[in-house]
Amino acid sequence: MTHARNRPGDSEAFEELRPLMFSIAYRMLASVAEAEDVVQEAFVRHQQALEQGVDIASPKAYLSAVVARLSIDLLRSAVKRRETYVGQWLPEPLLTDAEADPQVQAEQADSLSMAFLLVLERLNPVERAVFLLHDVFSYEYDEIATIVGKSETNCRQLAARARRHVKAEKPRFEASAEQRDALAGRFFAAFTQGDVEGLIGMLAADVVAYGDGGGKAPQWSMPVVGADRVARLFVGMSRDITKYGITVEPHEVNGQPGAILRMADGQLVNVFVLDIIDGVVQTVRSVINPDKLRHLGAVADVRAIRSRNKAQNDS
Structure with a gap:
């Protein structure tokens, strides 16, 4: 295995992947602060793996898996916190002005709305991950199966079930x-x-x-x-x-x-x-x-x- 600490292009690749990783983590967690922490931890783990001589063929696949798994764990621990939350719980607001530092892709804006994120709260953490990775971020089921540790067939079933819930409650907005x-x-x-x-x-x-x-x-x-x-x-x-x-x-x-x-x-x-x-x-x-x-x-x-x-x- 090749020691890859200083492999050319690593830092550039990280910066290219950071917006995608943040997009996944934020939609999973509905928290800007937690999403940023998850993304930072994923990049730290990636760098540590490289320093240990691990051969990572696809940084995107590796980082996606770490981000999704960390987000699933955080969501599971958040259930009780939200049950005891004082008053109405809403997602952390994310500024998406055109002039702001873009954290997301424009074509995915509808999946950022607070109304949509609140619909996602009805899904369990693994359903949420599978649905987002496939329907929003266009990952293939074989990739998702590796990320969440489920069979491809199971992932298809989870996505279908989540899709039914989302379709029944998905918000619509002004077209213009x-x-x-x-x-x-x-x-x-x-x-x-x-x-x-x-x-x-x-x-x-x-x-x-x-x-x-x-x-x-x-x-x-x-x-x-x-x-x-x-x-x-x-x-x-x-x-x-x-x-x-x-x-x-x-x-x-x-x-x-x-x-x-x-x-x-x-x-x-x-x-x-x-x-x-x-x-x-x-x-x-x-x-x-x-x-x-x-x-x-x-x-x-x-x-x-x-x-x-x-x-x-x-x-």
Whole structure:
């Protein structure tokens, strides 16, 4: 076997494969931080194997196997954590703006949406891996069988079962990105201005707003349902925007229109993501749990800010 520590082209190959490995890990785990950790560990193991003289014919196959197996193990350990999670659990938001550092391939954007990732939560970890590797990343069943340690026939069965679950619940979105983004722009403008009637006109009658604070930041304890209730919820938040000098930055988040809210000093408050269907906002998701925002930058302590403000008003 050839010692391959300094084999020409290794570092370039790693950088070429990193976005694909991250894409697999993020869709498996719905966590940016955990996905980055898994990818880094996979590359460390690959390098260690090379230094030990292991002949790795395909870095892609080796890294895919390590990423998938580590992700499966992490998902299994996450089940209990999510059962005891305070309030609504949502995936960590991933910025997918065209100008942002691309972590994913554009043609796979639909499989990045929060709605889609939440559907994947219904699958067990191995089903999730098999489905993603085959249906999203186009791996062959013989490759997948080696990766997950199952027979090829079993992998086909797992994929078929997962596909049925996903097909039954797979979200659909506005076909025209231009119309979708235009509506999102009007929505966030009406939100900033506290325009209740304008908001109601852009919301589906049965719109649902979900919030994820994880018990670490103030958030809605239950989903808010209905156009009137959601519109008035956002009008209430618009008062905080004015009071605290918060800015609303439009962004593409998980392949869908969204926004980052920031304090005047640039610290993040939360991230919004919209599902737009048939020309109206069908779902709003807000992630304010600071643990899920730190990969995007410094996060404001909203609870402390509100406490200080209350103390000042009471004094």
